[in-house]
Amino acid sequence: MSATSVLVVDDSALMRKLIKRILTDGGGFEVHTARNGLDALDQLPRVQPDVVTLDVNMPEMDGLTCLSEIMKRQPRPVVMVSSLTSDGALVTLEALQLGAVDFVPKPGGTVSLDLEQVAGQLVAKVEAAARARVSRAGGLAARLREQRGEVTQQQRVVRRTGRGATGSADAVLIGSSTGGPALLAQILSRLPGSLAAPVVVAQHIPASFTATLARRLDETCQLRVEEVTRPTPARAGHVYIGRGDADVVLARREDGLVVRPVPAGANYRWHPSVDRLVASARRVLDPARLVCVQLTGMGDDGAEEMAAVRAARGRTIAEAEETAVVWGMPGELVRRGGASCVLPNHLIADRIIDWVG
Numbered sequence: 001m002s003a004t005s006v007l008v009v010d011d012s013a014l015m016r017k018l019i020k021r022i023l024t025d026g027g028g029f030e031v032h033t034a035r036n037g038l039d040a041l042d043q044l045p046r047v048q049p050d051v052v053t054l055d056v057n058m059p060e061m062d063g064l065t066c067l068s069e070i071m072k073r074q075p076r077p078v079v080m081v082s083s084l085t086s087d088g089a090l091v092t093l094e095a096l097q098l099g100a101v102d103f104v105p106k107p108g109g110t111v112s113l114d115l116e117q118v119a120g121q122l123v124a125k126v127e128a129a130a131r132a133r134v135s136r137a138g139g140l141a142a143r144l145r146e147q148r149g150e151v152t153q154q155q156r157v158v159r160r161t162g163r164g165a166t167g168s169a170d171a172v173l174i175g176s177s178t179g180g181p182a183l184l185a186q187i188l189s190r191l192p193g194s195l196a197a198p199v200v201v202a203q204h205i206p207a208s209f210t211a212t213l214a215r216r217l218d219e220t221c222q223l224r225v226e227e228v229t230r231p232t233p234a235r236a237g238h239v240y241i242g243r244g245d246a247d248v249v250l251a252r253r254e255d256g257l258v259v260r261p262v263p264a265g266a267n268y269r270w271h272p273s274v275d276r277l278v279a280s281a282r283r284v285l286d287p288a289r290l291v292c293v294q295l296t297g298m299g300d301d302g303a304e305e306m307a308a309v310r311a312a313r314g315r316t317i318a319e320a321e322e323t324a325v326v327w328g329m330p331g332e333l334v335r336r337g338g339a340s341c342v343l344p345n346h347l348i349a350d351r352i353i354d355w356v357g
Contacts, residue, residue, distance in 0.1 A: 002030070004030065004050045004127070005029065005031075005050050006023055006029045006031050006032070006053060006126060007031075007033070007043060007044070007051075008020055008023070008033045008034070008053050009034045009035075009039070009040040009052060009053065009058070009066065010033075011035055011055060011058040011059055012055075015055070015081075015115070016035070018116075019053060019115070019122070022115065022116070022119045022122055022123065023122070023126060026119055026120070026123040027123040027127060029126065032049060036058040036059055036060045036061055037054075037060065037062060037066030038060050038061045040052065040054070040066055040070075041061075041073070044073070044074055048074075050076065051076065051078070051079060051126050051130050052070060052076060053080075053081050053104075053122075053126065054067060054078050054080055054081065054100070055080075055081055056088065056092070056095070063080065063091075063095065064094060064095060064098065067098050067099065067100060068098055071098065071099045075099070077101045077129035077130060077134055078095075078099065078101060079102050079122075079126055080092055080095045080096075080100045080102075081103070081104050081106060081122075082095075082103050082106060083105070083106050088105075089209045089211075089212040090212050093181055093209065093212060093216060096181045096182050097182045097185070101125075101128075101178060101325055102128070102129060103125075104121055104122045105118065105206055125178070128326055132178070132325050133325055134325075168196055168197070168289070168355075168357050169196075169197045169289050169355055170285045170286065170289040170290065171234065171257075171281055171291070172195075172199040172200070172290075172356060173199075173200050173202075173281055173292045173293070174187075174199065174200070174201045174203075174293045175274030175277070175278075175292070175294050175297070175302035175306070176201065176203045177203070177204040177296065177297025177298060177299065177301070177326075177329060178204075178296060178297045178325055178326045179295075179296040179297070179325025179326060180296055180297060181203065181205070181213055183295055183319075184203065184213075184295075185216070186346075186349075187293075187345065187348050187349045187352075188221045188225070188349075189217075189221050189222075190350075191221070191222065191349055191352060191353065192223075193222035193224075193237050194237060195223060195236060195237055195352075195353070195356055195357075196356055196357045197236050197291070197356045198234040198235055198236055198238050198239075198257075199223065199238070200234070200239075200242070200248060200250065200259055200277060200281075201239060201241050201242060202247075202248055202274045202302075203241065203242065203244075203272065204244075204270045204271065204297065204301070205244040207245040207246065208244070209244055210227050210243050210244045213227075214227040214241045217241070223238060223239045224237065224238045224239065225238075225239040226238070226239070226240060227243055228241065228242055228248050228259055228260065228261050229261060230260070231253075231258045231259075231260040232260065233255070233256060233257070233258055234250065234257040234258055242272030242277065243272070244271070245271055246261050246262065246263060246264050246271060246272060247261070247263070247265055247272050247273045247276045248260070248262070249262055249276060250280045250285065251280065251284060257284065257285075268301075269301065270299060273301060274301045275301055275302055275304055275305045278290075278302060278306055278308075279305050282305065282309060287308070287309045287312035287313070287314040288314050290309050290314040290315070291314070291316075291355050292309050292310075292315070292316045292317070293316070293319075293352070294306055294316070294329050294330045295324070295329070295330065296319055296325045296326050296327070296345075297326055297328055297329040298326045298328040299328050299332075300328065300329060300332040301329060303336055303338060304336070307333060307336040307337065310338045315340045315355055316338055316340045316341075317339065317342075317343055317348055317351055317352075318331075318333045318334050318341075318342045319342075319344070319345050319348065320342050320343055322344055323344040323345040323346070324345070330342075
């Protein structure tokens with residue numbers, strides 16, 4: 001079996017050398033390099049890489065333009081390598097909307113001599129990307145636009161059979177990782193501002209990205225979307241995004257339910273932890289009145305606690321393999337028998353509305 005091939009695209013010769021060494025030594029990948037977007041597009045038909053790592057800021061053709069062209073010409077998994085600045089966060093989220101599978105932050109800026117700090121993350125994300133699902137002409141964002149326009153018999157069945165079958169809910173909990181930011185935009189934008197329960201999201205993402213993600217979602221959603229930076233009353237019609245590199249939990253105070261940030265728990269591998277969020281909700285709310293949604297992502301974060309919600313008569317949704325960028329987290333929930341239903345991503349918002357009201 002041949003090694004996974006990777007095309008590393010970066011205008012810095014030093015960064016190309018560092019990334020190539022990390023991927024070769026740490027993952028046994030076959031690595032090719034390109035000095036900018038034009039060079040990458042020229043090499044693409046010849047090299048036919050399984051994965052592309054793509055810098056954002058490059059001369060002649062920047063990363064976003066190159067990403068768009070890759071998705072139009074020869075779609076394949078792309079991992080962005082981006083700085084941790086606020087501008088870098090905005091561009092990276094745009095890249096995820098255009099079809100990038102994931103991103104790795106450069107800890108030291110555009111030319112990062114500290115790249116070894118994220119070497120393990122880079123190898124793991126390229127490995128996951130090699131198994132990811134991508135599509136043509138704008139990646140996930142285009143596929144979601146197409147799906148939103150479809151009115152299928154399956155959608156009509158979901159709306160007819162779900163409504164009123166098991167009553168309302170006290171909270172909607174969403175877990176998401178690789179491929180999640182673009183999918184969150186699609187799902188949350190379809191929920192009405194009158195949704196009768198708060199929505200809390202644990203999306204695996206660095207802290208420097210969550211404020212930008214919350215702002216972008218707030219601009220496109222009827223629901224009010226905010227990053228959780230302090231204890232905040234959990235209100236219906238609001239979405240609360242857990243701050244990256246920390247955890248987010250639900251708690252009970254004298255004046256009602258609150259969502260609050262807490263330091264990343266050492267017992268949890270990914271952050272914000274989906275398992276920790278759901279576990280906290282099970283302690284302060286009736287699990288039978290929870291709606292949990294497990295979206296795309298690698299690993300198994302959330303599967304154990306969502307399965308416990310299902311066992312306690314709560315309602316759970318696992319994204320279907322056919323639409324998940326990476327069917328790790330939702331697949332694990334299904335394997336544990338913890339999914340009330342398994343739905344393609346374009347039907348998930350309808351089911352939430354049916355169950356919550």
